[in-house]
Amino acid sequence: MRKAASLLGTFCRQFKGSLNRNFLVEKNEISLTLVPATIQTHGHHSQRRMSTKAKLADRLKGTEKNIWVDFSKLAVENKALNLGQGFPDYPPPQHVVDELMKAVTGNNPLIHQYTRSYGNPHLVNTLAKLYCPFLGRQVDPMNEITISVGAYGVLFCAVQGLINPGDEVIIIEPFFDCYEPMVMVAGGKPVFVPLRPAEKGGVLSSADWKLNPEELSSKFSSRTKAIIVNNPNNPLGKVFNRDELEMIAGLCKKHDVICISDEVYEWMVYDGNKHIKIATLPDMWERTITVGSAGKAFSVTGWKLGWGIGPPHLIKCLQVLHQNCIYTCPTPIQEAVASGLDYEITQLDHPEKCYLYTLAKELLPKRDFLAKTLSDFGMIPTIPEGGYFMMADISKLNLHIPDDDTDDPCDFKFVRWMTKEKKFTAIPTSAFYSKNHKSLGEKFVRFCFIKDDKTLKKAGELLQDWKASLA
Ligand code: IK2
Numbered sequence: 404m405r406k407a408a409s410l411l412g413t414f415c416r417q418f419k420g421s422l423n424r425n426f427l428v429e430k431n432e433i434s435l436t437l438v439p440a441t442i443q444t445h446g447h448h449s450q451r452r453m454s455t456k457a458k459l460a461d462r463l464k465g466t467e468k469n470i471w472v473d474f475s476k477l478a479v480e481n482k483a484l485n486l487g488q489g490f491p492d493y494p495p496p497q498h499v500v501d502e503l504m505k506a507v508t509g510n511n512p513l514i515h516q517y518t519r520s521y522g523n524p525h526l527v528n529t530l531a532k533l534y535c536p537f538l539g540r541q542v543d544p545m546n547e548i549t550i551s552v553g554a555y556g557v558l559f560c561a562v563q564g565l566i567n568p569g570d571e572v573i574i575i576e577p578f579f580d581c582y583e584p585m586v587m588v589a590g591g592k593p594v595f596v597p598l599r600p601a602e603k604g605g606v607l608s609s610a611d612w613k614l615n616p617e618e619l620s621s622k623f624s625s626r627t628k629a630i631i632v633n634n635p636n637n638p639l640g641k642v643f644n645r646d647e648l649e650m651i652a653g654l655c656k657k658h659d660v661i662c663i664s665d666e667v668y669e670w671m672v673y674d675g676n677k678h679i680k681i682a683t684l685p686d687m688w689e690r691t692i693t694v695g696s697a698g699k700a701f702s703v704t705g706w707k708l709g710w711g712i713g714p715p716h717l718i719k720c721l722q723v724l725h726q727n728c729i730y731t732c733p734t735p736i737q738e739a740v741a742s743g744l745d746y747e748i749t750q751l752d753h754p755e756k757c758y759l760y761t762l763a764k765e766l767l768p769k770r771d772f773l774a775k776t777l778s779d780f781g782m783i784p785t786i787p788e789g790g791y792f793m794m795a796d797i798s799k800l801n802l803h804i805p806d807d808d809t810d811d812p813c814d815f816k817f818v819r820w821m822t823k824e825k826k827f828t829a830i831p832t833s834a835f836y837s838k839n840h841k842s843l844g845e846k847f848v849r850f851c852f853i854k855d856d857k858t859l860k861k862a863g864e865l866l867q868d869w870k871a872s873l874a
Pocket residue numbers: 487488489490552553554555556579633636637665667695696697698699704707708709
């Protein structure tokens with residue numbers, strides 16, 4: 404991908420220029436308007452001078468960029484077919500929506516008021532019941548579970564509640580991007596270790612991406628406070644097998660390290676793979692926080708409700724943070740998720756009726772369709788064992804992508820160009836790598852396949868037309 408001036412570069416420069424001329428960006432999901440940097444109050448402009456103290460807090464420096472903010476905006480601005488951010492573009496299960504309707508239209512006036520800080524009693528009781536067989540133990544709903552604003556909120560509470568300045572936190576690459584800024588904001592030091600793909604060419608499985616045990620072991624020291632494991636992994640779709648989890652668990656125990664296990668895609672596993680909770684391995688319950696998400700489990704990402712499950716001595720640390728910065732999550736959403744899960748619990752022995760299981764069945768043909776579509780175009784997909792994302796190698800595409808005059812890695816330039824010129828959006832995978840390892844990710848792009856079949860078909864047609872135009 405050669406350097407050359409581009410329209411895209413010009414656009415970016417102009418846009419930055421207008422921001423520098425003291426304009427504020429008023430953003431919503433639909434449109435973007437530039438308004439003068441005066442305070443707008445009911446149509447009246449009152450001129451106020453910015454305080455010189457209005458500066459980002461020092462501890463947030465280096466965390467200003469956010470891939471979801473930037474690329475969701477880009478997709479909307481360009482009206483692009485969006486296989487970027489991970490959410491479905493079709494309705495969630497009806498019974499869960501019905502539960503929310505019931506909650507807000509029922510006779511209980513308190514449903515509209517604050518509920519218990521660490522989680523509505525109905526929800527934590529239901530979660531304790533749901534996870535008991537999967538964790539192989541009784542779970543104390545009041546002391547071993549905490550609810551927060553999505554898995555994001557739980558991860559934030561875990562990291563802020565446990566990490567001291569100078570503590571090291573091991574993060575496995577590619578990683579869900581928020582882990583790094585969360586650790587930095589806590590004053591901790593992220594220490595990265597990459598999964599490395601097998602050198603065999605052609606289509607890979609996410610199982611072909613492995614940790615090197617010596618490399619992983621070399622990252623642990625007396626300074627290591629925690630490791631964040633994402634299983635199934637976003638963006639790769641890797642489902643860690645028992646041997647891999649035992650290796651990680653062994654190191655956690657040897658070095659007395661806490662494991663934050665982000666399992667938001669726990670229900671979405673394919674091809675007979677089994678999701679194993681690291682908390683169920685010997686002596687791991689005591690040192691593991693398992694993170695889950697109602698948004699992911701029920702395909703309602705806008706509901707933003709998540710949970711952390713673990714022993715009281717760890718959960719207490721999350722609760723202290725949560726009670727002082729969020730206090731409590733929306734009561735009707737908690738009630739609806741609880742009732743929705745109550746129903747799922749009754750169906751666990753009927754996998755064909757249980758949404759937690761049928762979701763993976765629904766996603767499998769979408770995964771396979773997308774893999775074929777991308778392969779036909781000339782990308783080389785890594786077939787995910789879990790989750791709903793697919794990484795594809797773009798390095799063999801013989802395309803000339805104009806440079807956009809940024810210092811960003813190639814995948815950023817490629818996705819920006821594709822969004823603008825082809826009206827098709829994905830997520831650049833180097834966003835899931837640390838600064839020094841961006842080169843490991845920049846030849847891949849991530850596509851989301853929890854999309855309506857019509858959307859996926861449109862993506863196929865778009866790529867076919869694009870390919871035809873290259874011939
Ligand atoms: N953990 C992981 C691994 C996630 O993927 C997510 C949500 N990611 O969705 C954005 C994307 O990758 O396209 C979360 C945590 C956060 O989950 P929640 O929505 O419950 O806060």
